[in-house]
Amino acid sequence: MRSRGSQIADIAILVVAADDSVKPQTVEAINQIKNAEIPLIVAANKIDLPHADLDRVKKDLAKASIQVEGFGGDVPLIPISAKTGAGIPALLDMIVLVATTIDLSTNPDQPYEAVVIENHLHIGRGMLASVIVKNGMLRIGQSIYQNGQKIGRIRAIRNEFGQQISEAEAGLPVEIMGLETFPAIGAVVRPVAVFSQKPSASDSVKVKDASSKLPDFLSPQTEVEVKKLKVVLKADTAGTLEAITNKLNEQIVVVSKGIGNISKADVLFAKTTGSIIIGFNVKAGTDIEIMAEREKVVFRTYKLIYELLDNLADVVENINELTVRxxxxxxxxxxxxxxxxxxxxxxxxxxxxxxxxxxxxxxxxxxxxxxxxxxxxxxxxxxxxxxxxxxxxxxxxxxxxxxxxxxxxxxxxxxx
CATH class of the missing domain: 2.40.30.10 (Translation factors)
Known part of the structure; x- marks a missing residue:
């Protein structure tokens, strides 16, 4: 996720706690920013705390190859407090100043380009995608293409405050409605077909409750393969789905995954594949509970990722044991x-x-x-x-x- 954010952003703001200084996740973020080759501003937060130490922050950043102004480099460092608001005006001024040094010009008359940052399924409004407009002007009624595939037509646009708007200019984060197929997270969508050099089947993700094709692990398996836990995974957003999938260990095989509430098709597919159903921030109605009980399918829903991962780890803990007792x-x-x-x-x-x-x-x-x-x-x-x-x-x-x-x-x- 940090990698995708750095690729989308025009300017990176690295937030470092002034009392904790640089942590492993800070170094990871620094590496992603360097790979993206975008301007950097350091915001040293929590300066209101008694243990805040800006000198320590500067020294630790230098060890991570970030030289700030006044410490042998030219990277701006702005002390701030998110709690009191101290330093926020200076940070905003610095963002504007850095923006003037790079080419951020856009042309509202050109076809829009928007980067997908999240997908989710809304019960009343259907498939929704959160995007950041990178160029042109995004308007209601325009088509939505990912590479050469049309995936919908914009029927409604909402800004970051949830207000309906008719158009969105470059730089604005908005939510669009009218999708027939979910675009891939991080993909660029446009109003016309533009083919990439290497189109990939993963560039488009349809929301479906179960696969129409049985996975190859249903073929004869080795002793090691039999000892894997098969899971049908459902989540509220594509980002959450990705985060959970990336945290699962190799003993857990995700046979199907999708966005939205647990459905009857999920239950039937889980029964067919001998899987359990795991849901995060999704619901399963009474009819699903009854069906799952009848079909002897286990399903569990969670609201905390760490609880989900801990419980799955509990299930697979003894899979590698060779004795049966x-x-x-x-x-x-x-x-x-x-x-x-x-x-x-x-x-x-x-x-x-x-x-x-x-x-x-x-x-x-x-x-x-x-x-x-x-x-x-x-x-x-x-x-x-x-x-x-x-x-x-x-x-x-x-x-x-x-x-x-x-x-x-x-x-x-x-x-x-």
Whole structure:
């Protein structure tokens, strides 16, 4: 993402905390700025804090090959405080000054060029793309082409404040509506077809809930390949989808990914491929829950990326184990029962470990196993959750009818 930002930007503002100085992510950003060969301004933030040390910032920047003004170089450094507003006018003045030293001229009469920075699917307005206009004038009614492919016609434009506008000049970030196909993040869109020298199939991403072609990992697999976790991944935006995908380790195979809420097609595709469904900032309606339960498909939704990644890491943790045995993940005692459709929900208190949606469980009555099943839903109050830790209470729904009783024990297990 930093790389894409540096490629789109005309001027880079490197924000460095005056109390923490240069960090590894700062060095990464510096390298991206250098590769993009764009002018740089350093904004030393948090100068209002008592431990702010501008001399340390300058020295650390010099170690990272950034020589600022007054320290052997010509890179502007502006002390600021985002909290108090100190230094912000000086930073804005410096941006204008640097802009005058480079050619940022545009021609509003030329066909527009805009760089795609984000995509997302809106329930009421359909496919939306956030773009920055780089040249020309973007107007309602114009066609949208990526390379040689027409991907829509602009039906509406919204500015950064969410206000509808009829046109957008160069330099403005706007959201456009009227797409039939999502453009690739970082792609340049225009009102006419312009073919790149090396067109790529990845230049255009259609929103779809499942692939029309089965992936090649469904062919005979080796022992190592079988030990991979297959995932159908859904997210609210293309940027989020990309960020999550880049963080997954090689033991997780994304068989399908897309933008938007979890659909019935996702459930059917997950069943066909033996996958689980992972959603981030998306919803799954009651009909999807019922279908997933019927088709024995596990799905989980998250609002925090680190929680998503931690839980997936938990799942694949034992994939490389060669022996097969049961390992207990957690226990819960059934303390109540509640009717639900034609079955019962087990009111449960977790007594050790944790219980998670999708867990294989054994239901024990007086040390005798009376059922082996899966947890398809866990609720705390009206909220559906993915995981419940020791000491918490929840409602557990199994994937089949279980004739349990109060004080029976639920034991979550995994095969390793």
């Amino acid at each position: 049961e390992r207990e993940l957690g226990q819960g005692t059934i303390i109540a029962e509640f009717p639900y459709n034609d079955t019962m929900i087990a009111g449960t208190r977790v007594t050790s470990g944790r219980l998670s949606r999708g867990d294989r469980v054994k239901v024990m009555h007086e040390a005798i196993e009376i059922a082996a099943c899966k947890i398809v839903s866990i609720r705390q109050g009206k909220e559906q959750v993915n995981r419940v830790e020791t000491g918490s209470e929840c409602g557990v729904l199994f994937d089949k009818k279980v004739d349990f009783a109060i004080n029976d024990v639920i034991i979550a297990i995994t095969l390793v």
